[in-house]
Amino acid sequence: MDNVGRWVGGNRVALLENGEEFFTRVFDAIRQARREVIIETFILFEDKVGLALHAAMRSAAQRGVKIDLMVDGFGSPDLSREFIGGLSAVGVRVRMFDPGQRILGQRLNVFRRMHRKIVVVDGELAFVGGINYSADHLLDFGPKAKQDYAVELHGPVVAQIHQFVLRAIALGDKGPRWFRRRLKQAPPPDRGPVGDAEAVLITRDNRRHTGDIEREYLAAIRAARKRIVIANAYFFPGYRLIKELRRAARRGVDVRLILQGEPDMPIVKTAATMLYHHLLRAGVRIYEYCDRPLHAKVALMDDVWTTVGSSNLDPLSLSLNLEANVFARDRAFNQLLWERMDTLMCKSCQQIGVADLENGWSGWRLVRSFFIFHFLRWYPSWLGWLPRQVPRLTPAEVTELAEKREKREGAGDNGATPTEAA
Structure with missing residues (x-):
């Protein structure tokens, strides 16, 4: 079995x-x-x-x-x-x-x-x-x-x-x-x-386990009471995950995202920044890693839960690719990963605030951000029709x-x- x-x-x-x-x-x-x-x-x-x-x-x-x-x-x-x-x-x-x-x-x-x-x-x-x-x-x-x-x-x-x-x-x-x-x-x-x-x-596949990794993330986010830290190279998740992150921040959880500041593919950062307003306004903290390209796919929640693996939080990983993540419940490992992420945020990241966005955000870009945000409701089902x-x-x-x-x-x-x- x-x-x-x-x-x-x-x-x-x-x-x-x-x-x-x-x-x-x-x-x-x-x-x-x-x-x-x-x-x-x-x-x-x-x-x-x-x-x-x-x-x-x-x-x-x-x-x-x-x-x-x-x-x-x-x-x-x-x-x-x-x-x-x-x-x-x-x-x-x-x-x-x-x-x-x-x-x-x-x-x-x-x-x-x-x-x-x-x-x-x-x-x-x-x-x-x-x-x-x-x-x-x-x-x-x-x-x-x-x-x-x-x-x-x-x-x-x-x-x-x-x-x-x-x-x-x-x-x-x-x-x-x-x-x-x-x-x-x-x-x-x-x-x-x-x-x-x-x-x-x-794991995620295109048969019986099409949404297992995302469901594990969602369950952990809903259960979080203290902190959520997600370091992810390609961040453009579905609507449900964005909604749960916003809800967690609004109920007082310290929600932090570590994303690419020096991306290997510029479109990755462009897509992620379209979500910044929705996340920041709910109290989510966003850090851009600026030393070099970030390729991480790790997360920790509260004092026990962690994950490390191959799955990004983007359309390819959540709806198309074959992926594998290990999820662990261990206080010592959670503490170690938190220390590594905290060092990254303190020494190698720039924190993004609403003021940083206002300086360069035109009215058209805000409208575009709105439509992209709501597009996230539907893309998983659309991508599911693609071949292979x-x-x-x-x-x-x-x-x-x-x-x-x-x-x-x-x-x-x-x-x-x-x-x-x-």
Whole structure:
């Protein structure tokens, strides 16, 4: 039985900030894997981060670890034949989510993206968050380096995440029966508690769980009595969420939003600012993060509830993409996340007030803001009619070069890295 959506206790949750912390832990976990590694990601680039992941996966596969890698065909469109072939040659199963055909050089499968970022190692350790495998998640990338978060998880919730990723591949993969047998043969391990956190994996898909993440947010906002802090890269949520944030602020909850001040896509900030008047007038505090692009998808409410994951609060994440967030109830983790967010607001953000808007807001812009605000009532149902409801997974092509190398490895050759293959 699918146990995604059930809160389980006895977990340990660790916060990982930016690529410096996340990549170190993930690559170490892959290098120490004994049986199995499953990775889902939206973006995987062939830069220094992608090549480091490639090397870690190859090394583990050569030790006999079963490795499944699923990437999104829109987010990772340019992986070279050598890169994929170097993985396939050592037995890594690489799958592309909905790899659409290019028309006039342009990829058109923008909708229904596989936006999750999940890693499960040996069914015992999991990572969930918003960090992709690309160098722009490292500070040395420069002014455009992204600020982002993930969590490392130990405990019973890992079994829940493990079953989810196995089912995700089995449902989208019409191929080998061995994988479906593997799913049946992989019951959740019976592990005792390792910490104090209650946790649950909540996902969004285009079948049975179209609004689960948003509903979890709404329930927590309605229950909040002390504070709400939401740090979100792409903020353009539905009408219900805006309404509940306004209601929370009016009943005395300290509601704070941390949004992009230096966006990677200017339209993101333009859309969010259309909502500022409605939120500020209700008492919501808005902070724009100005150091570099904000890519976070985290939130905390009161002293216990938190979430970290891949889901933005925008039309793509709430109505189209495949997403995954971990929700946790743990005072210590909540306090840690609050301290990180408070530091961000104090040192790296500019607080926006009504006066800041009045200086540059014409009458026409206020009218436009009104219509955009009420448009939010309807867009989720409209977007639900868009195509690509059912996910498709396609095995990545094994190149002729990789096939020859695989035969040599069967005779004792250890293969080559992508650089060597080139």
